Amino acid sequence: MSDEFDAVVERVRKRVEPDDDERERLDAVADELRERASAAIDDLPVDADVVLVGSTARDTWLAGDRDIDLFVPFPPDIDREDLESYGLDVGHAVLPAGHEEYAEHPYVKGTYNGFDVDLVPCYAVADATAIQSAVDRTPFHTEYFRSRIDPALAGEVRVAKQFLTGIGVYGSDLRTRGFSGYLTELLVCQYGGFRAFVEDGEADLAFTDPLVVIDPTDPERNVAAVCSAEAVAHLQHDARDLLADPREGLFFPTEPDPVGAEAVCEAFERRGTTPVAVRFDAPDIVDDQLYPQLDRSLEGVTSELDRRGFDVLRAATWADESGVLFAELEVAERPAIERHEGPPVHVREHAEGFYEAYADGDPEDGTYGPFLDGNRYVVERPREFETAVGFLESDALFDVALGAHVESALESGYDVLAGEKVSELAEAFGVELASYLDPRP
């Protein structure tokens, strides 16, 4: 097994290592960008540096990645407004076709000679514990690794990044909630290589929930704060799998074939469940806003479906131009009535109030009782929604906790798909449905 593991890792290492040609091209473009930035800084009333950060600066990028992150550290005594306006000036000068995005403060993102470039202003603070803005930390991370990552270890880092990418947990964006590049580098450094990372890391990480990895440049900060328990569990599972059966496929998985509408119908028919979906125009917000809102909205809707007795077996949310909240129900329909428990008879005031409120109810109108069950009054009364679709199509949908932009999007209108109609989703989400219907860790 040992030989096979090493052989697999060696093949992966080669596949993800940038060749000389790629390095030269990157260096050339980075130099050009740096020069353009320096020229723009010369036009400002303050001086500033230009620093290449991220995996391209640390030689840990994966072959084919085309991301360049340039940071512009300004003197820490300038105003926030000045920092932002100078930063944007430089950004637009360097990337004339770029557009502004917003993290903790605005920055310019654009393409340049085929590379995706972020040009981000920050404060040139004395050390990472003195940051004025979250991005001020980033140059310290690059600095930290300058003496710690040699070319051999950089190769190990690349293999680890590819592994985390392959198993779907690479990235600290709020959709993935996985392992950031910096976290990966820290872990591979800490274990001394990819093999120790999967062998020992699998067991070590097992008992830290949530995962805590102290930032060596700022001991107050947990580098793994955004990493979910599920991402850690994925790593554990796939680390065991890789050790037991080393193979390149885990590093470079193939996407499942999209499933067609007919197969979707057949699958839910075979499962005997009732699929329902709420489909709406996806709000025009960045992914780091969109996916947390979709998750929150899905949680709100599925909790309410459960509370109303439609028992959600599994659920998912997907987005492209449309946003979809999808739930697979165990129960398609509830009775016309529901049980409603009143107070114990001996809690006199409440008990009398409850009894009187329902005493004139009539089975013909769907109210049964009040009657006694143990020492409590109970009544059976008409249920608000007998089907999940009835609930989803009603205003009651807006009483659940929804992401703010998702709520606005739903207010502009939405479709409820149920039963065979959900197969329409195969057109846009065939791959997602394929994974849903054959789920793996």
Place this chain on the structure above:
Amino acid sequence: MSDEFDAVVERVRKRVEPDDDERERLDAVADELRERASAAIDDLPVDADVVLVGSTARDTWLAGDRDIDLFVPFPPDIDREDLESYGLDVGHAVLPAGHEEYAEHPYVKGTYNGFDVDLVPCYAVADATAIQSAVDRTPFHTEYFRSRIDPALAGEVRVAKQFLTGIGVYGSDLRTRGFSGYLTELLVCQYGGFRAFVEDGEADLAFTDPLVVIDPTDPERNVAAVCSAEAVAHLQHDARDLLADPREGLFFPTEPDPVGAEAVCEAFERRGTTPVAVRFDAPDIVDDQLYPQLDRSLEGVTSELDRRGFDVLRAATWADESGVLFAELEVAERPAIERHEGPPVHVREHAEGFYEAYADGDPEDGTYGPFLDGNRYVVERPREFETAVGFLESDALFDVALGAHVESALESGYDVLAGEKVSELAEAFGVELASYLDPRP
């Protein structure tokens, strides 16, 4: 209101008071029985007394009741076996057509001149705390009330007994689990009359759950031990009702008209539920055995129906020649699959065992996953029973806690009725179904 209450009580008092004719007849028959018993005792090698006990002895029986309880206290130093054999000798001599029943020990029950007679041997102990058998207490209860119940209070007791009878909670048998005659007498004595019993008792009893009433002849004993929380709640509810709207109808309720098969179908259709019933030959045991066993069996079956996802809305058990366990379900059908949660991935040994157990599962065979939900493995696997009927018709029914005799009866065969088929029950249980479908406190 006060006048109306008193007027109602006065009318009830007259209806339930035995007239002179009835008293004379009872006295004559009781004397005759006593003489027959004394003659039989003369043939035994020991001496014994003959004592009239119960409500006929205390003048608290309701007009039309035809129960005579005669106790034969033997010297406390004779063997249990001798007590039993002498007791049966006397019983059979007094009631030649009688049959043996068994409480704590055997006794003879029979009819005599139109009266239902129990002839019960007991020990003539010095006081009720020295009893050797539960029935030894009974003569002390009669003795206790000799100086405490005068004819006026006896009238109040009769009204109370009729009220408890009317609202369905009179009797300490294990079907009713209500107020025994002795308990009723104690409470009416304590409060000094029927009106105070309902006025003050309604509030007092409210805060004792379970109800505790000390036996004045044996302070170790709770006279209300068998009285259920539901019986107390019934009394509270109906006491309030009687005070708010005094009427004889509460004392002498009319049985609902039996419901027909067609109306049963319509009712469950309107409720939108799925009724199911298990029907079997009722085991040939006394009611005090039968009903607790039916209750236990119903609890076992409904818990399991709930656990399997068929969500019981309400349930009931009925018996005549057939025993019936009836449950009304909110959910008729569950999917072909069920969610099965495994251990967290970091609990290595269990997690690996779980994963391996299901890793070869195939959606085509109804197994989906294992996949990750949070940090746990989860699998969806074929469900054992998709319908309640499937479960009820299977051997799995015998895995639930059933009463012993009910279990034997089911082993000899049973029918499962579901949906419209339950309307067959209207033939034997039309009144019970009428109450079920229009339940009141």
